[in-house]
Amino acid sequence: MSQKLVSAETVDSRSLVQAHLAEPAVHQYSEEELELWRERIKRLLKEQNAVLVAHYYTDPLIQALAEETGGCVSDSLEMARFGAEHQADTLVVAGVKFMGETAKILTPNKRVLMPTLEATCSLDLGCPPEEFATFCDQHPDRTVVVYANTSAAVKARADWVVTSSIALDVVDHLDANGEKILWAPDKHLGSYVQRETGADVLLWNGSCIVHEEFKAKGVEDLKALYPDAVVLVHPESPAAVVELADVVGSTSQIINAAKTRPEKRFIVATDQGIFYKMQQQCPDKELIIAPTAGAGATCRSCANCPWMAMNSLENLCGVLERGDNEILVDPELGRRAMMPLQRMLDFRKPLD
Numbered sequence: 347m348s349q350k351l352v353s354a355e356t357v358d359s360r361s362l363v364q365a366h367l368a369e370p371a372v373h374q375y376s377e378e379e380l381e382l383w384r385e386r387i388k389r390l391l392k393e394q395n396a397v398l399v400a401h402y403y404t405d406p407l408i409q410a411l412a413e414e415t416g417g418c419v420s421d422s423l424e425m426a427r428f429g430a431e432h433q434a435d436t437l438v439v440a441g442v443k444f445m446g447e448t449a450k451i452l453t454p455n456k457r458v459l460m461p462t463l464e465a466t467c468s469l470d471l472g473c474p475p476e477e478f479a480t481f482c483d484q485h486p487d488r489t490v491v492v493y494a495n496t497s498a499a500v501k502a503r504a505d506w507v508v509t510s511s512i513a514l515d516v517v518d519h520l521d522a523n524g525e526k527i528l529w530a531p532d533k534h535l536g537s538y539v540q541r542e543t544g545a546d547v548l549l550w551n552g553s554c555i556v557h558e559e560f561k562a563k564g565v566e567d568l569k570a571l572y573p574d575a576v577v578l579v580h581p582e583s584p585a586a587v588v589e590l591a592d593v594v595g596s597t598s599q600i601i602n603a604a605k606t607r608p609e610k611r612f613i614v615a616t617d618q619g620i621f622y623k624m625q626q627q628c629p630d631k632e633l634i635i636a637p638t639a640g641a642g643a644t645c646r647s648c649a650n651c652p653w654m655a656m657n658s659l660e661n662l663c664g665v666l667e668r669g670d671n672e673i674l675v676d677p678e679l680g681r682r683a684m685m686p687l688q689r690m691l692d693f694r695k696p697l698d
């Protein structure tokens with residue numbers, strides 16, 4: 347499987363600066379509408395013994411509500427753990443489809459609802475189970491490691507599931523055991539893991555449409571303007587962008603770096619939704635969105651996952667009122683997908 351690096355484009359960095367301070371996209375509501383939606387959702391969550399589990403990339407209004415109601419705002423690994431350990435009868439997962447499926451696989455006895463069933467992920471879409479199974483069959487000597495951003499059927503074919511927060515640790519561990527890896531679906535993350543661990547990794551050719559758009563030239567230009575800034579990059583970004591990073595990490599690791607490092611200014615290459623939590627965790631820091639736009643573009647950073655943005659207070663409220671959009675996973679498929687997922691959860695437990 348060949349690796350393709352996105353070429354850097356020229357970005358007029360001076361024209362970029364004005365709008366680069368973090369300003370996450372939000373759905374627009376009047377104050378009255380907002381309060382109405384919030385109160386209805388809070389009441390429904392309580393009545394149904396339900397808990398809201400939201401990803402960092404969702405609308406900040408949803409993230410705030412999850413926090414306020416005793417739910418969770420996190421990356422996909424922590425979302426999975428939180429849902430599995432929580433006592434609620436119903437998990438309402440605000441994110442994309444594979445997150446709802448993962449929650450259902452881990453907790454088959456709980457009802458799992460999602461605000462929309464349309465929200466998917468380019469990595470999931472780019473890894474059809476049948477083609478992936480054929481690829482695995484062609485390489486029976488390799489340990490199959492798949493990213494969490496995959497369907498239940500792809501997970502069921504894997505030996506390990508990983509998230510970006512533990513991918514390096516798991517592959518390092520497998521490499522130390524002399525295992526060769528078949529990695530899917532994100533080629534950028536897989537390539538990063540390969541470079542960092544030195545493991546023998548065969549890559550599936552998938553990518554995230556959001557992170558693939560970050561431009562190395564734009565980050566270099568911003569660095570020239572802000573030489574004191576620390577560059578934080580999600581490893582789903584192209585290698586040319588990852589090479590410019592001071593810290594490469596998952597969403598949780600990026601937030602933690604901004605919080606704990608002494609520097610005051612950060613250039614951040616991941617979905618804009620993360621700025622809600624970053625601003626909350628480090629209000630004294632200046633956060634700058636890494637550019638995704640090329641020369642002449644009108645939008646300077648479009649780092650906002652279109653599927654994550656499908657989650658809104660309206661459809662969150664609607665799903666609680668109607669009880670539809672339930673995630674169902676075939677029990678046998680779920681049982682097989684559970685094995686590599688459980689390996690991931692067990693792998694991390696001793697480190698927590």
Ligand code: SF4
Pocket residue numbers: 403442466467468469495554555556557582617651652653654
């Ligand atoms: S940001 Fe990328 S990896 Fe995350 S859900 Fe959207 S398309 Fe998938």
